[in-house]
Amino acid sequence: MKVIFLLITASIAIVTSLPTTVPTSIHLPLQRTRQQSFVKRSLLTGNSNEIALINDLDLCEVAVKVQIGTPAQEFVLLFDTGSADTWIPSQQCTTATGCPDFLHHYDTDASTSHQKIDNDTLRITYGIGSAEGHYFQDIVSLGGQYINQQQTLAMIDKAVGPISQQNQATDVDHVFLDGIFGAGLPAGTVRYLQGGDIYDPLIVALYKRKMIPNPVFSVSIAQDDAEGSVILGDTHPGYNYIYTAAVGPRWSAHVTDFEFQTANETKNFQFNQNTPFGIDTGSNFMYLPEPLAQDLAKSIARNSTLNQEKSGIYVVDCQFQESRDLVKIYFPSSDYKGKRIFISIPVKELISKRESDGQCLLLFLPSNDKFILGNMLLRHFITVYDFGGSVPRIGFSPVNDNISTNKFLNEIL
Template sequence: MANSTDITSSSLGDDYAVRRASTPPAVAPPAADPPAATADDPGLPLGQNLVEQASVITPAVTPRTANTVGVSIVGEDDEYIALVQIGTPPREFKMIVDTGSADFWVGSETCTVPQPAGRAPLGCGNHPFLGPKSSTSFREVTGSRWTGSYTTGQMAGTLVTDNVKVGPLVLLNHPFGVAKTLTQEITELTCDGIMGLGQSSLARQRGQLSIVDSLVKQRVIAKPIVSIKMSRLLDRKNDGQVTFGGLDPTKFNPKTLVTVPNVSRLGLWEAPIDSVTANGRTITFAGGARTALMDTGSSINAIPRADATAIVTALGGQTDPTDGEFVLPCNTRAQLAFTIGKQAFTIDTRDLIVENPGAVACAMTLLPQTLSDSHGSPNGWVLGAPFLKNVYLSLDSQANTIGLAKLI
């Protein structure tokens, strides 16, 4: 969920619905791109069909590595959530793991959904909420105002402090946002909030530290490093996890580990791309080098149309004439690889398409999308779960670097 200057993944789910076609469409002129994604946008929102699937949660196995919390799968790799305990007594919240934002937030006990004039506000859905009634350690920061804006809706509330437990790690009086108003679309999501893993400079409210920086400040971990392994439902391993303070060497091949500078000026995690190959052929892009945001909160790869079309054409894909999005044969064996830090990382063919049993053509997880200037780079892309399920990702705020390695 990459964040806007005021912000799922993520992204609060990916709202550009991935179409399911039964026959290969004829190639049509490109349709207009979807609305621009912004750097505070928690992802590209889920279509209605994916929202319905997303009610099913596949729990993660309990990690054996220190300073680590499991990451469960929502739907068919639609969202990735960690179970986080907040308050006194502690209660469990389902939090999207989002490297595309830095905010940590949940809903308030007084949360409502505003309605048109003359109609009473609605409640905020079937979620746990936080406030002084449920937590004796809850404190509201006097005079604070906290807001968020996502492609799926908006929220507003205040900055608070309370105790937070992420896996085995305990934070006392961690500052974060509590939403007192939400738009209806957000209340219908599976998650109860977001755990942003971007840098603190990306957070919306002065004084709000990222969860990683807060762990370092309270000396719970020594280094501001967070490392992520995202699981794939079809593999049935359910071994997704987030490790704080270092890396888990049992999850990746150390010989393939590369470290590249984080080139984002906004507190996001943005890596330079050396090259892209489709079916073994290097693709040439006009206008200079490309970069990509590493966004665990997004369930798609979002790339501007000209670049995306070049990739899809090289893969043997086509454009759906009804919406301008891309499809590949459902039995495709296409190979797509991104070279970063002189190391090629190949996307599993299963992650290139949305499975549609019985269909001939399947929607791609690569969507054409114009990225707004708040991305920080005119040639920037967003690489979400379809790419990140294929790598081990490590983010170091102190060194301002991004580490990538092949999984084992």
């Protein structure tokens, strides 16, 4: 009996001493793309997984490479915090139905891990465009190393919008967006919003399956020669973040007011109530309530002619590209009850010169129904999306000395 007891004890010691599996980080180098016609059209209308962004600086679209299926089929997907469903073109989606032939199309027969989901359709409408298809499940890997278990995704049979309108003849890098990587929350999926069962989008599923260490991801959009990336499971190190609570089923935050500040005066544009704005990597421009957009544009272009194109874009004198005036955006602090935080950006960073005619445009548009802070603003900050607490939160940190944030103010709204 003594011998048996000793053998059992030894076996337990060996099992408990085995190393545990922990997530490891991965960093993919930045890739860039410039699609000239797409740019012009857009102006009218610790431990972590780190995924590189593909960044067209003029367009400021951000995308990641994702591998789906067994063996892996690779896709370039727009990284979109404004939606929660990840979709790719099906083989049934043709140029005529919105999926150009040069895009990567998902082949169900080529994947041994593909699983069909019966009677589970997807119909989604974006700020610009729409898509129709159906859900399925398959294995997803990121960087060829981080493999997710069977993941609910969608394949699209019909699409309308910028992804459908990409032009192979005018693209200079031959890199195209195949579909959407929805980085939103479970309650923001179309399947759930249309009365179906809730499911975990890819990033949330990665955390629940213990494939990333923390319930957070962080986005840094490249500028100039800097490297852009998304970090899944951690924040970009070396930055001090300020946080506001996220609201609604998508990544949105309440905005209390905007402020325009010159060396001599300050104009405050305060909302009657906290107003949700999408903190949206899938949008380029800022979309502001129409009265605010008009007043802010007039304040910026003081003593100068302000033109508004049919598209809604404001045209200003290019002299304002040298402006030192500031625009501040205020949010309720999630860490200090009754306090506010703000992010601040120089006016010159909200103006871009159009290549086709040399006109200078403000990078915000008037809107009556959707209010968004998009990539033309977010590229100046590291943006953190934290879904670990009872209330998700969004954080900001400036990427250079020209941009600033303030932890909190003493005013109580």
